[in-house]
Amino acid sequence: MTIQSRPRDTDRKTRVHLSVYDRTKFLMLFTLTFFVLAWASMADNPLLSFNDAIVKTADEKLWLLVLAGVEIVRQIHFILAELLAPYHGIWLKYFSFVNRLLGKLSDWNRFRLGRVIKWLIFVAMLSIILGAVYKETPIRALFLAPKALWSVLPMIGQLMFAVVFVIIQFAAIFWFLSRGGVDTYFPDDIRTRFSDVWGQDHVLNRIRENLLFLETPELIEKHGGYVPGGILLWGPPGTGKTLMAESMAGETGKPFVFVDPGAFTNMFMGIGVLKVKSLFRKLRKLALRYGGVVVFFDEADALGNRGISRPAMHSTESNTTVFGTPCNGGNYLSDPGKSLVINSTISSSKFMMGGAAGGGGGMGTLQALLTELSGLKKPRGFINRVVRRALGMRPKNPPKYRILVVMATNMPEALDEALLRPGRIDRMYRVGYPSKAGRVRTYEGYLEKVSHSLTAEEIDNLATITPYATGAIIKDTINEALIMAIRNERTTITWSDVIKAKQL
Structure with missing residues (x-):
């Protein structure tokens, strides 16, 4: 037929x-x-x-x-x-x-x-x-x-006044709703330096390199390259990711913008998009005024992704399927590896429609962020965009905005793949558990702030018996040891205080 x-x-x-x-x-x-x-x-x-x-x-x-x-x-x-x-x-x-x-x-x-x-x-x-x-x-x-x-x-005129008055009301409401969640620090506002971060020297060296390119971009641009614009710090909780960002704010001579994890979570749809656009408008102004700017997104997994959302019961079923087998299943994998295996298992077996499309700051927020990170840059200024075009002149090209985006998360598998591509996030550094030498240096750093009687050999032994101690755990251990010493009417930490604090 x-x-x-x-x-x-x-x-x-x-x-x-x-x-x-x-x-x-x-x-x-x-x-x-x-x-x-x-x-x-x-x-x-x-x-x-x-x-x-x-x-x-x-x-x-x-x-x-x-x-x-x-x-x-x-x-x-x-x-x-x-x-x-x-x-x-x-x-x-x-x-x-x-x-x-x-x-x-x-x-x-x-x-x-x-x-x-x-x-x-x-x-x-x-x-x-x-x-x-x-x-x-x-x-x-x-x-x-x-x-x-x-x-x-x-x-x-009366009709225009009524219309403009209504528009001003809505604009004021959305303006106030789009405020908050973003803090700006200028050079010398923060005293934390790279010397205050212990046990992660390999990551700090890479971060120093990115800051060097940000402050002197001609080192790479004169050879035909470009300055890396995005860094992702990922690893277990407490390993010092946020502290590294704070030390970046102290070390760099550029403004540092801290974005709160819940900055894009709002009651009304569309407020998150306005916040993203307002944030990057501010970043562009700071980049032009100071020659560069660093923005830090803490707990970046709060941004969510554009994938499907899955109920917890399906995650439990997949967890049992993969890791509940008699031959030990995938228990040998690391935590990020386990999450990737579970997500791939759920995606291949079930397709569940979710109301929030993977969670995050709201519909359109992540898409707006992706666009701002690598979207088209329109010419700046009313005169440049409108007046020059009305006179038949070509608008001036937009300037180079030197913006270094730094994100930190302990769940990298929750981030959208489009966010992690080169051009948005150029470098990804794992901030893992510190090595023994790193733990020794971390113990020494926190013990220098208090009075103690521990020898170098005891500190070395302490680092040996705490193989998975992060910077946060070590700080808490020393603080608990100091509390025990004060409880016993002493001001000096001893070996027994540290051992008891470790066992809590």
Whole structure:
């Protein structure tokens, strides 16, 4: 069985038939307008009969009858084109000839010519309408248009004031709702330095490199490269990711913007998008003023992803399927590896529609963030964008915004893949458990702040017996040991205090 496609307009022998509504809509409009004008004449003169009102309106509004006659001729033309193929062919040849002539013009010239013709038609229609209102010739009535505009200006002003007042109310509400969750620190506002971060020297060296490129971008740009614009710090909780960001704020000579994890969580849809745009507008201004800026998103997994959301029961089922087998399943994997395996298992077996589309700061927030990180940069300034274009001048290209985006999370698998691609997040550093040497240095750093009697050998042994101690755990251990010493009416921490604190 051969399926025939719908014929193209160029293949038709006759014109497509119009519906009854399309054929009569303008005639109905002209008829209604004519009778409304006749009714207005009867309202002005109660002694005027209906027949006399019709005759008077026909005499005074002859232009309306002319328009109705033109519409009748147009519909007759359409009917002939729908019924007679030779008649339709003549008009096809005519319009193809006109299209060939217009095709010789460039798109820009056709656009300008079309705009001039539209304005001429608008002015002509306006002059005819004003002539009917003022009972003058169309040309003379056109010069009375400023007078008419001036007479209705107070009413237009009142309407504009009401509209602007409502807009200002909504703008003020959304402006206040889009505030908060973003803190800006300028150089020397924070005293934390890289020397205060212990046990993660390999990550700090990479971060120093990124800050060096931010402060002196010509080191890489003169060789044809570009400054990395995004860093992701991921690893277990308590390993010092946020402390590293704080030390970056202390070390860099650029402004540091801290974004709260819940900054994009809002009551109303669309507020998160406004916050993202407001944040990056602020970042661009700071980058131009200071030559660069660092922005830090703590707990970046709060941004969510654009994937599907899955109920907890399905995660439990998949967890049992993968890790509950007699041969130990995937228990040998690391925590991030386990999460990736579970997510891939759920995705391949079930598709659950979620109301929040993966959680996060709200519908559109993550998409707005992705666009701001690597979207098109429009020219800055009203004069540059509007005035120069109105004068026929090309707007200046947008400047290079040197913005270093740093994110921290302990659940990298929860981040959207589009967020992690190069160009948005160029470098990903794992901030894992510190090595033994790192733990020793961390213990020494926190013990230097208190009075203690531990020897270097005891500190080394302490680092040996705490293989998974993070910076936060070590800090808490020393603090608990100090509390025990004070409880025993001492101010010096001993080995036994540390051991008891470790066992809590």
